[in-house]
Each structure stands twice: as C-alpha cells, then as structure tokens.
Amino acid sequence: MENKVTPRTLQGFVELLPADQLAFEDMKGKIENVYKRFGFVPLDTPTLEYSEVLLAKAGGETEKQIYRFTHHDTDVSLRFDLTVPLARYVAQHFPDLSFPFKRYQISKSFRGERPQKGRFREFYQCDIDVIGSDTLDLCYDAEMTAAINTVFTEFNIGDFVIRINNRKILTGFFGSLGLGDITADVMRTIDKMPKIGAEKTQEELTKLGVGAEALARINEFTSVKGTNAEKIAALRSLCTDGTFNIGVDELESVIKTAYALGVPEKNLEIDLSIVRGLDYYTGTVYETFIVGHENFGSVCSGGRYDDLAGFYTDKKLPGVGASIGLSRLFAQLRENGIIEAAKRTTAEVLILPTGSDRFAFTAKIADCLRNAGIATDVYWSDRSLKAKFKYADRAGVRFVAVIGESEEAEGKMSLRRMDGGEQVSVTAEEAIEIIRK
Amino acid sequence: MENKVTPRTLQGFVELLPADQLAFEDMKGKIENVYKRFGFVPLDTPTLEYSEVLLAKAGGETEKQIYRFTHHDTDVSLRFDLTVPLARYVAQHFPDLSFPFKRYQISKSFRGERPQKGRFREFYQCDIDVIGSDTLDLCYDAEMTAAINTVFTEFNIGDFVIRINNRKILTGFFGSLGLGDITADVMRTIDKMPKIGAEKTQEELTKLGVGAEALARINEFTSVKGTNAEKIAALRSLCTDGTFNIGVDELESVIKTAYALGVPEKNLEIDLSIVRGLDYYTGTVYETFIVGHENFGSVCSGGRYDDLAGFYTDKKLPGVGASIGLSRLFAQLRENGIIEAAKRTTAEVLILPTGSDRFAFTAKIADCLRNAGIATDVYWSDRSLKAKFKYADRAGVRFVAVIGESEEAEGKMSLRRMDGGEQVSVTAEEAIEIIRK
Numbered sequence: 001m002e003n004k005v006t007p008r009t010l011q012g013f014v015e016l017l018p019a020d021q022l023a024f025e026d027m028k029g030k031i032e033n034v035y036k037r038f039g040f041v042p043l044d045t046p047t048l049e050y051s052e053v054l055l056a057k058a059g060g061e062t063e064k065q066i067y068r069f070t071h072h073d074t075d076v077s078l079r080f081d082l083t084v085p086l087a088r089y090v091a092q093h094f095p096d097l098s099f100p101f102k103r104y105q106i107s108k109s110f111r112g113e114r115p116q117k118g119r120f121r122e123f124y125q126c127d128i129d130v131i132g133s134d135t136l137d138l139c140y141d142a143e144m145t146a147a148i149n150t151v152f153t154e155f156n157i158g159d160f161v162i163r164i165n166n167r168k169i170l171t172g173f174f175g176s177l178g179l180g181d182i183t184a185d186v187m188r189t190i191d192k193m194p195k196i197g198a199e200k201t202q203e204e205l206t207k208l209g210v211g212a213e214a215l216a217r218i219n220e221f222t223s224v225k226g227t228n229a230e231k232i233a234a235l236r237s238l239c240t241d242g243t244f245n246i247g248v249d250e251l252e253s254v255i256k257t258a259y260a261l262g263v264p265e266k267n268l269e270i271d272l273s274i275v276r277g278l279d280y281y282t283g284t285v286y287e288t289f290i291v292g293h294e295n296f297g298s299v300c301s302g303g304r305y306d307d308l309a310g311f312y313t314d315k316k317l318p319g320v321g322a323s324i325g326l327s328r329l330f331a332q333l334r335e336n337g338i339i340e341a342a343k344r345t346t347a348e349v350l351i352l353p354t355g356s357d358r359f360a361f362t363a364k365i366a367d368c369l370r371n372a373g374i375a376t377d378v379y380w381s382d383r384s385l386k387a388k389f390k391y392a393d394r395a396g397v398r399f400v401a402v403i404g405e406s407e408e409a410e411g412k413m414s415l416r417r418m419d420g421g422e423q424v425s426v427t428a429e430e431a432i433e434i435i436r437k
Numbered sequence: 438m439e440n441k442v443t444p445r446t447l448q449g450f451v452e453l454l455p456a457d458q459l460a461f462e463d464m465k466g467k468i469e470n471v472y473k474r475f476g477f478v479p480l481d482t483p484t485l486e487y488s489e490v491l492l493a494k495a496g497g498e499t500e501k502q503i504y505r506f507t508h509h510d511t512d513v514s515l516r517f518d519l520t521v522p523l524a525r526y527v528a529q530h531f532p533d534l535s536f537p538f539k540r541y542q543i544s545k546s547f548r549g550e551r552p553q554k555g556r557f558r559e560f561y562q563c564d565i566d567v568i569g570s571d572t573l574d575l576c577y578d579a580e581m582t583a584a585i586n587t588v589f590t591e592f593n594i595g596d597f598v599i600r601i602n603n604r605k606i607l608t609g610f611f612g613s614l615g616l617g618d619i620t621a622d623v624m625r626t627i628d629k630m631p632k633i634g635a636e637k638t639q640e641e642l643t644k645l646g647v648g649a650e651a652l653a654r655i656n657e658f659t660s661v662k663g664t665n666a667e668k669i670a671a672l673r674s675l676c677t678d679g680t681f682n683i684g685v686d687e688l689e690s691v692i693k694t695a696y697a698l699g700v701p702e703k704n705l706e707i708d709l710s711i712v713r714g715l716d717y718y719t720g721t722v723y724e725t726f727i728v729g730h731e732n733f734g735s736v737c738s739g740g741r742y743d744d745l746a747g748f749y750t751d752k753k754l755p756g757v758g759a760s761i762g763l764s765r766l767f768a769q770l771r772e773n774g775i776i777e778a779a780k781r782t783t784a785e786v787l788i789l790p791t792g793s794d795r796f797a798f799t800a801k802i803a804d805c806l807r808n809a810g811i812a813t814d815v816y817w818s819d820r821s822l823k824a825k826f827k828y829a830d831r832a833g834v835r836f837v838a839v840i841g842e843s844e845e846a847e848g849k850m851s852l853r854r855m856d857g858g859e860q861v862s863v864t865a866e867e868a869i870e871i872i873r874k
Contacts, residue, residue, distance in 0.1 A: 004751070005749055007525040008487065008490065009486060009529075010511070015480075018479075021480060022478060036783040037810070038812075041781065042455075042458050042459065042462050044452065045446075046450035047559060048450060050446075050447060053442055053444065067506075067508055069504075069507075088445075088446075091444040092445060092446075096454050098832065103455075112509065122483055139796055140817055143817070261801075261803060312442055344535065347476035350476075363576075363694055363699075364698075366698060367583070367698050370474050371699070375475075377539070378576070381574045
C-alpha cells in the first residue's frame with residue numbers, strides 16, 4: 001500500500017457538510033436577493049492584491065493578521081475585508097462608474113487570527129455600500145437600515161433590533177465637555193458601557209480624570225430613555241453644540257425616512273452607546289442584535305464615512321455601508337439551534353427506477369420534470385429498493401417517484417410525499433402540478 | 438498633499454465594471470440553476486489548504502504555477518482547481534456523505550501562469566461531479582452531457598456541440614496495434630490531429646516508428662464518419678479487443694440515455710479524436726465547442742475516472758465530472774460580441790423624486806415595489822432632473838418613475854418605459870402590474 005496523505009483542512013478554515021452548506025446558501029441567497037431588490041450591483045474584486053495597495057491604510061492588529069507573501073518577486077496579500085478593495089476599485093475606475101455607486105459584494109476575506117469559537121480565518125462578508133461623488137444624501141443612510149431590516153426579517157430567526165446612533169452627536173457632546181486629551185478615552189469607555197455596566201463605567205471615567213460636572217452631564221446623556229421620539233426630544237435640550245445638533249437632526253431624519261421605507265419602530269432603536277471604530281465613521285452608525293441572543297454581538301454593523309478612498313485619490317468619496325459577517329452568524333445560529341439543516345439535496349423530487357431496464361423511460365420523466373423547472377435527482381445505481389429509500393430518506397427530499405415495470409407500462413410514476421402523504425399513480429404532467437403546489 | 442498609493446490590481450487578476458459583472462453573474466446564475474435542477478448540492482471548500490494535501494498528486498507544470506507560501510510556519514497553497522479539494526473532501530468526510538455524491542462548486546482557482554489573453558491567474562471554475570462508492574452507474578455519464586446541454590442551451594449563445602468519446606475505445610484500439618512503448622506517444626499525436634491535420638499526423642506517426650499495417654488501421658479508425666449510429670456500427674467491425682468493445686458499448690449506452698434525457702442528436706457527436714489528459718480519465722470523455730467559434734477551444738470538458746482520491750484513501754471512488762472555465766469563456770464571448778453587457782443595475786425600476794420634500798412619499802412607493810419583489814433603486818440625491826435622467830440612462834433600467842408635487846398630491850407616480858413607451862400616471866399597485874408584465 002502506498003503512503004496516503006491525511007485529508008484535512010487548515011485550522012480556522014471552515015467547510016460544511018451538504019445539509020449545512022444548503023442552509024448556509026439559503027441565507028446567502030436571501031441576503032443577495034435583498035441587496036439586488038434595493039438596486040445594488042454585484043462586485044467581485046480579486047482575492048489577491050498588491051500588499052502596498054491593500055495595506056495602504058491598515059496598521060496594528062489588522063496588519064499582523066494579513067496573509068502576505070511574495071510570489072515571483074511581487075509582494076501580495078489576501079484581502080482582509082471588502083471595504084479596502086471597494087475603495088481601491090472606486091478610485092481606480094472612477095470615470096467608468098455612475099454615482100451614487102451602489103454595490104454589494106459577498107465574498108470571503110482572510111485573517112490569520114488565533115482560531116477560536118465563532119472566529120474564522122476565512123469568512124464570508126456580505127457588504128453593501130453606497131458611494132457618492134462629493135456628497136451623498138442622508139436618505140441612503142435610511143435605505144441601509146431598510147435593507148438590513150428586510151434581510152433579517154426574511155431570515156425569519158426571531159426578533160432583532162437595529163441600534164442606531166450618530167457620531168456627530170458623540171463628538172459634539174463629548175467635545176463640548178472640555179475634556180481635552182482624554183475625550184477619545186472617555187468615548188471608548190462609554191462604548192463598553194453595555195458590557196461593563198453603569199457603575200463600572202462611572203468608576204473608569206473617574207479614573208480617567210473626568211470631573212464631577214462633566215460626569216453629571218455624561219450621566220444625563222447616557223440616561224436618555226424612552227421611544228425614539230422621546231430620545232430625540234431629550235437630546236435637543238441636552239446640548240447646544242453645533243455638531244451635536246447636526247447629529248440630532250441627521251438621526252431624526254434617518255429614522256423618519258427609515259420608517260417610511262417600511263422599517264417597523266420596534267426594529268430600530270436609538271442607542272447612544274453605539275460608537276463603532278473611532279477613526280472611520282463620521283455620521284450615522286448602527287449595530288444589529290438578535291433579541292435574546294445579544295451575546296452573539298452585533299450581527300450587522302456599519303455607518304456613514306466621509307472619505308472612502310483618501311489613500312488612493314484626492315476625490316471626495318463619502319459613503320454609507322453595512323456588513324453581515326455571515327460565516328460567524330451562521331455558526332452561531334446553528335450552534336444555538338435557531339436554524340435547521342434538514343435537507344441534503346437541492347432536488348425537490350427523487351426518481352427511483354426499479355429493475356435495470358427502466359433507464360430510457362426514467363430519463364424521459366426526469367427531462368420532463370427538469371424542463372418544468374423542478375429540481376430532480378435520479379438514483380441511477382442498481383441497488384436494492386431499501387438502499388434507494390435510505391438515500392431518499394437521508395437526502396430529505398420532499399417527493400419520491402418510483403418507476404417500475406407497471407408504471408412504465410402505464411406511462412406513469414408512483415409519487416409519494418416523504419412527509420407522510422399518500423402515494424399516487426400519476427403522469428409527469430400531473431406530478432409537476434402536485435410538486436409545484 | 439499626502440502621498441497616494443496608485444490604485445491597481447495584479448496582472449492576470451480580473452475585475453469587471455458593473456455592466457460586465459452583471460452579464461457575468463447572469464451566466465453564473467444560469468449555470469448554478471441548472472446544476473441545482475439536476476440535483477447537485479453546493480460545496481464550498483477553503484481557498485487555502487495545506488500544500489502537502491493540495492499537491493499530493495500535482496507535479497510538473499501545475500506545481501510550478503501554484504501560489505504557495507508559508508504562514509506562521511505552515512506551508513499553504515491557494516487551490517489551483519476544484520477537483521483536488523473535492524477528492525480531499527470526499528476522503529475526509531466519507532462517513533458523513535451519501536453516495537452517489539453529487540456536488541457542484543462554483544469558485545475561483547489560482548494559477549500563477551504567464552498572463553496572456555484569455556488566461557487568468559484567478560479564474561472561476563464551475564464544476565459538477567458525481568462520486569460513487571465502489572461503483573457508479575453509466576447513466577451518470579449521460580446525465581453530465583444532459584446538464585452541459587441544458588447550460589449551453591440556456592446561455593443562448595448559438596449552436597454548440599458536445600464531442601464525446603470513450604477512453605476504453607482508445608486504449609483498446611491502440612493497445613491492440615502492438616505498438617509497445619510508443620502507444621502513449623501515438624495517442625498524443627492523434628489528440629493533436631484536429632489541430633495539425635491528417636497529413637501532418639501521418640508524418641509524425643511515421644516518424645514515431647509506426648509501421649505500414651498499423652498506419653493503415655489507424656487511418657481506418659480516424660476515418661470513421663457518419664451519424665453517431667453509423668460510427669458505432671463502423672467501430673463494431675473495426676477491432677475485436679475486449680476493452681475496445683466495452684468502450685463501444687459504454688459509448689452507445691451513454692448516448693442513448695443522453696437522448697432520452699433530452700439532449701438533441703445535433704448537440705452530441707462522437708469524436709474519436711477526443712482524448713483528454715492521459716492519466717486521469719478511464720471511460721467517457723467529452724469536450725464542448727461553440728459552433729463557428731471552435732478556436733475558443735473546449736468550453737466545457739470532463740469525463741469518467743476510476744479513482745478520485747487514491748492519494749488520500751484506499752476507498753474506491755469512481756466518478757464522472759464536467760467543468761466550465763467561466764472566466765475564460767466570458768472573456769471570449771464578450772470580445773467576440775456574442776453576449777452584451779447592457780444593464781448597469783440590478784433594479785427594474787428607478788424612482789426619481791423631484792424637489793427635496795418628496796422623501797416620505799417616495800420611500801413609501803419604494804417600499805411598496807420592493808415588497809412586491811420588484812428590484813427598485815431610488816435616486817435620492819438632490820440634483821437636476823437632467824443629472825437624474827443621465828443616471829437612469831446609464832443604468833439601463835427598464836422603467837423610470839418620476840415623483841413630483843402633483844404626483845404626490847394624487848398618490849401616484851409618472852411611470853415611463855425607457856425603451857420608448859408612453860408615460861403613464863399610476864398608483865404603486867398599477868405600477869407593479871405593469872412592471873411585472
């Protein structure tokens with residue numbers, strides 16, 4: 001016996017068995033359909049790019065995680081997200097694009113982080129962004145929340161809430177406190193508040209050197225409660241800073257347009273503790289949580305930025321985007337039994353010919369069903385009927401059609417619903433009608 | 438001004454502008470739909486694997502082209518095809534799979550070959566394979582040709598022909614000539630015949646040392662002409678070798694089942710010069726050509742193999758597969774004007790609100806259309822009507838809906854067909870009906 005290589009995959013690189021893969025594709029397909037329905041065009045950038053280009057902006061932790069290597073004297077890297085390639089694409093192809101440019105990309109990205117539960121080294125991101133040339137209307141921010149709302153509604157995985165804020169409110173408010181150098185640290189502490197609680201936040205803020213008066217105002221700010229309308233009203237009386245007030249106006253406008261776009265009030269909630277990354281976002285920011293599973297973390301995040309591609313071009317390219325980390329979300333949903341993976345086949349009907357001379361008639365039936373758009377599998381192998389039904393059972397197929405000698409003589413099949421329906425003797429045309437129902 | 442990084446992509450790595458990307462996605466979607474309709478399940482293996490695993494079988498030219506590097510002391514490579522990962526997957530997950538295992542994979546592969554026209558370093562492959570455990574019925578070979586036939590019919594890019602052969606015919610026939618060591622060289626020469634012509638082939642065979650009698654029999658073999666049935670009949674009287682005759686039986690059976698599965702006779706032609714790679718295939722082999730564009734080369738190839746995963750497992754895993762090199766095919770079709778790329782948007786209708794206070798009503802209309810499954814884009818930006826119509830024109834959208842003051846007052850929109858139809862004043866419900874038609 002020759003030596004065998006052990007078949008195995010790299011740590012942190014996931015591949016799924018058929019049932020899970022089908023459930024994954026179902027979610028991916030829903031996302032893609034919604035993105036298209038909102039008028040986003042597909043984009044498919046290269047997996048590999050010049051390191052110089054991909055890392056123009058990166059640094060710190062991100063840069064350490066990059067899959068970077070030299071191929072024929074060229075320094076190349078695997079993409080680590082879909083935003084940098086988008087920035088490069090828009091800067092490179094600017095004259096050939098229409099603006100606002102609405103694109104979606106559903107692709108794998110790569111980060112060599114320490115593998116841990118729910119963290120992958122290769123993972124799907126499902127991004128939408130709208131990029132304006134010079135300016136971009138605020139309605140696009142609202143459209144993002146509507147797209148997210150539609151995706152998570154169609155997932156049908158229970159209640160969810162999009163928590164929305166505006167960075168101008170934060171920079172305006174915290175800037176007005178006169179905190180100087182510690183402003184950024186204070187905002188980072190506020191960002192952690194949902195995790196660490198109000199008391200610990202208070203402690204940390206005091207430790208940072210926040211004075212009593214500022215602390216009182218921060219308390220007032222983080223205590224804003226009520227409906228979205230009540231929060232907006234409370235904010236209006238809280239601060240006179242110009243940037244702050246622009247932020248409140250933007251937030252109010254985005255929320256109103258989102259409602260008009262069909263986002264239910266219960267799915268969109270102002271949350272002043274949402275900060276997101278400190279450098280990038282400049283206006284609207286949002287995170288999405290599954291109610292009862294807040295421990296998953298945000299399952300869809302994004303926001304508004306002023307300068308998409310400053311590392312590549314002098315053109316002003318403001319944008320707004322959202323990203324679903326599908327690999328991670330899928331793993332969380334499966335682990336918690338929130339979605340099922342019941343089917344192992346794309347087929348709706350499985351044809352089981354009996355005997356070995358049914359092939360011509362069976363082939364005609366299969367062709368008929370497929371021409372009618374019905375996904376059809378045929379078990380061609382000459383095995384026992386028991387083996388055939390075992391294959392049908394494991395596949396989780398909805399219908400099985402048995403074709404034996406008597407069926408062929410009548411030009412029919414014996415069609416059986418696998419979820420316990422009766423067996424009927426039908427022609428291909430009749431079968432098509434039953435299966436379509 | 439700070440220094441900018443020039444936005445650019447690696448040589449041989451393609452990315453498309455929106456119109457081309459949409460045309461590409463359209464083809465990719467058609468392939469995927471057909472694969473599903475034939476009951477294949479999706480598979481999505483990692484882009485990156487252990488080099489030891491991916492290169493278990495590779496060698497020579499392939500190995501030189503691999504993107505291989507070391508990441509944190511691990512020797513890894515980007516996949517260079519989808520067959521090796523399939524072999525690894527089936528060997529690794531054998532106990533969890535049902536056989537015959539029918540999978541499709543539509544993914545990018547990577548080869549660092551010298552970039553040239555129509556050759557890419559990153560390219561899409563669209564593969565289907567059926568893997569049996571121990572045995573695999575010949576009907577699956579026929580089903581491959583039926584799936585290929587459906588894909589190329591739905592592409593609607595003109596006539597095509599699947600040229601089919603059986604390796605047992607070749608090994609049986611050439612083995613029976615008593616050519617000894619030069620048998621493989623003789624077969625390689627025959628493989629080149631369609632390119633180099635009959636005369637040059639004769640010359641090369643003589644140079645190899647093929648004697649007069651063998652030459653006469655080779656001539657007889659390569660001169661077999663006529664319909665598929667006539668070719669089968671001619672072959673039957675040509676050689677008494679056992680393997681040869683099994684090959685003829687298999688070929689005849691595959692063709693008959695293919696016809697029954699709906700493959701028209703004109704799309705499936707026995708071609709005894711089809712050889713494919715010498716080591717891998719053991720039975721049915723096929724290549725697909727677009728009539729009038731034979732210079733594209735084969736646009737979909739594959740065949741039957743006895744031993745998918747011998748480098749990983751002792752299990753006998755025979756299979757049959759087909760692969761479409763979509764990146765290359767798409768480039769060829771576009772360059773030759775065989776397919777168009779007219780649309781720049783996924784949207785069927787573009788809403789153009791006029792004035793700046795139409796947002797709430799516009800949003801409601803957009804939500805209505807999207808809920809009806811109609812892909813809808815809204816031009817939210819506050820620009821001139823001219824700028825708005827320019828955007829609509831470039832997008833290639835079918836319908837434009839203008840919403841101005843009077844439309845809002847009536848609760849309607851002015852819907853216009855962009856291909857020159859009249860403009861009508863309609864409600865959202867009426868618009869849905871018109872657009873669906």
